[in-house]
Amino acid sequence: MSLPPNTLDYWRGELHSGRVSSRELTELALQAALNSSEAQSTFIAVHAATARATADAMDTLRAAGVPLAPLAGIPISIKDLFDENGQVTRAGSIVRNDAAPASRDSIVVERLRQAGAVIIGRTNMTEFAYSGLGLNPHYGTPRNPWDRETGRIPGGSSSGAAISITEGAAVAAIGTDTGGSVRIPSALCGLTGFKPTARRVPDTGVLPLSTSLDSIGPLARSVSCCAQLDAVLSGTSRTDLRPVSLANHRFAIPRTLVFDGIDATVSAAFEAACGTLSKAGARLVEIEVPEFAELAHINRHGGFIAAESWTWHADMLGQREAEYDPRVAVRIRRGAAMRASDYITLLNDRRRWSAGVQQRLADAGCDAFLMPTVPVIAPPIAALRDSDELYTSTNLLILRNPTLFNFVDGCALSLPCHKPGDAPVGLMVAGMHGQDEQILMLGAAIEAAL
Template sequence: MGVPNLPDRPIHELAPLIETGALSPVTLLEACLQRIAAADPVLHAFVILCADRAREAAKAAEREIAGGTYRGKLHGIPFAVKDLLDVAGLPTGAGSLHLSDNVVEETATVVQRLIEAGAVFLGKLQMVEFAFGGWGTNTHLGAPRNPWDLTEHRSPGGSSSGSGVAVAAGMVAFSLASDTGGSIRSPAAMNGIVGLKPTISSVSTHGVFPLSQTLDSIGPLTRSVEDAAIVFDAISGADRLDPGTWGANPPRVSAGGANVGGMRLALLSPDQLPGVQPSILDALVRSAQVFRELGAEVVEIRLPRTPLEYCVGASHIIRTEGYANLADLMAEDRGAFDPHVRARVHAGNAGTAAQFAARLIERREDMVAMREVLEGFDALLLPATPIASPPLNTIDEQAMPLSDLTRFVNYLGLCAIALPNGVNPEGMPLSLQIVAMPSREDILFTLGRAFEGATPWHARRPDLSSLTG
């Protein structure tokens, strides 16, 4: 049978069709490849497209399912990954021309888990060089175009720029990316999709090019909250190759509910959100009202510090560890690197070891203080970004950080999800961020499901008819 708009359908709608044989993984893959052929010459989301490899995997999935072996909801579902996750036999470029021939021999744990779940690997996606930037720009490789405006080159968000664009444009059903200070949530917000930043210890970073080992997280970008839950269940859990996960016991979330009755939610006071666009603040107020109508109690609160103030400590950690990870590589060729990224990396050499240690001690104190404030609340509500996607030629990267509202989550060891909650007067997506305590992804998904069930925003898709015909 024919299934309309295949590339735009969420995983949770595609999976039952594949399981029952109503939809072939080969048919789904070819629909995605057709979308890529039509849209990617303009949107530029992919760095490497592995069409032949994907076709073989889709055929294998088709044979397995026809033979009675169904691996689960990701079986036969196409996905792609940010180009800092290792895939054996392919280069891990990390958004840098300098690493374009960096062919690796192992596959990252999270990618391997998806392949073992039957998902169909389709390729690698554009990113900011070394994941060190929020707007999605890349001096040498270019910035993907935000699919919500084909008339003007707007920010796709970063650093996982291609990961957000590919999902929003229907090139893949989901993507996998990293988030050190907002690099999953910002592209999700800019592209009108869902982005999960899990608890740091819940998902392995083995086989991932690092920026800041203290703050790096791996998570999915998807077209629905339920899709993110399906992917999270597949990738999370302890990994013997990543000591940071050895004590991990993440919740299983894909079978969860959507009842928020009796939940108590903290709403960040607008006076702790300086510089946030009015349309985004209005969308936040409306989102809080949605939860009230669903039976939750919503209480406006103030944090011990503003999200922006927490950025100071987070930035110090990212810069210092970024310098430790990248300085030797950058010393090899001064002309081959993005000047904004180079400046950020070398800023990490300005402090002393004692100052870095002091930041880590301060971080622990901040974690305790935040826990005390959020005690008695199930989650915190705030915007995912301070502004909607602007034209790239209006951005001053030094003066306009995009991660002011996201970086504190990594710094404090929390988990968060970004999901669509409106549009601005120009028709660009807006996004709600829901934050919960460590290892409470189950709360994020309960709230996210409830919000999607009461609002239309997750069902919107960019108009690509001028590209696809």
């Protein structure tokens, strides 16, 4: 048994009506977290006792007629990067098994608890969040819900976050996104994921990958779910997803880079989605964004991720490298060769590059970018596990489109655009710094049209 696939609004209505209790929801989620086919590779820790206690408390308050917070009694999972009082933050690694438990909750966890969420447990991830594929040699790799027989990647780094939802162990999940780590697993697993402007959600108590690029966002089953979770995480009032007409909006489809290497399934799904949006009145404008083609060269020394992860890992990696995933360790070590001048050049390049991208969007008179989240469907795990060369090339390809909007410090939403039963494909609508509420509203309109 597991949670049936429904939205936050659905479960809130069921709880309010009394048709289901939080304890019943929580028991279904726990059964999936502990006993589903992907349970062992989806969760690093399951909080059965505290989840049941929280659920019972929410049921008691609801029965007494006490006004409840927006997530009251709803099972949520959190990525193994967020500090929880009394829990070890392992970041999907065995290197931190003997680390001291956190002495307090991260701000994200504090806000989830204040909103009444039942935290089911801590989800598996790529070690230290350093890959877009989701493979983990320490805790296993949960299989994508589509084509389980082949065994395909879930996407990363928030791999367990996505699978906790598809397995019915959580209504929604909280992940991090440094180069696509919320949007990639959402796209590959048929979910909706939101990457906010980086500083919209505080990262206090979150183990970092890149302090310049890290952002924190939700994975869920609808744009409305993501907007509600974003409001809790950011401490803002709920984004009003009032209906907007696509006829009043123009979207830029960049023809530079983002379609390179696209497979037939993703291409067909994207083109079909564009046709639907055009019929709904959206104006789709193809543009060139030459800045996109420059990013690989800008990051040629390893970029912010290598420099900033090396700063955090240098001592521990020097002492315990044998315990790291070798594919993670080798990328962290790139930061050791970076000079101060390389980092300063990177900062300057980012400002110039971001201004250029913003100008392209403005010159086209468009409200947002539209593109495939990932240019290929989820590849098989086994081939990537067995070949370093294939792992590296596939990782770069899958990260390529999402990471554009981390570097520009923008906001982006991935939502499903495939036909039911087909391989999951994500459609990304993305905007510039601080346009979070606009992107969520446009995303809701696109979701309704599709």
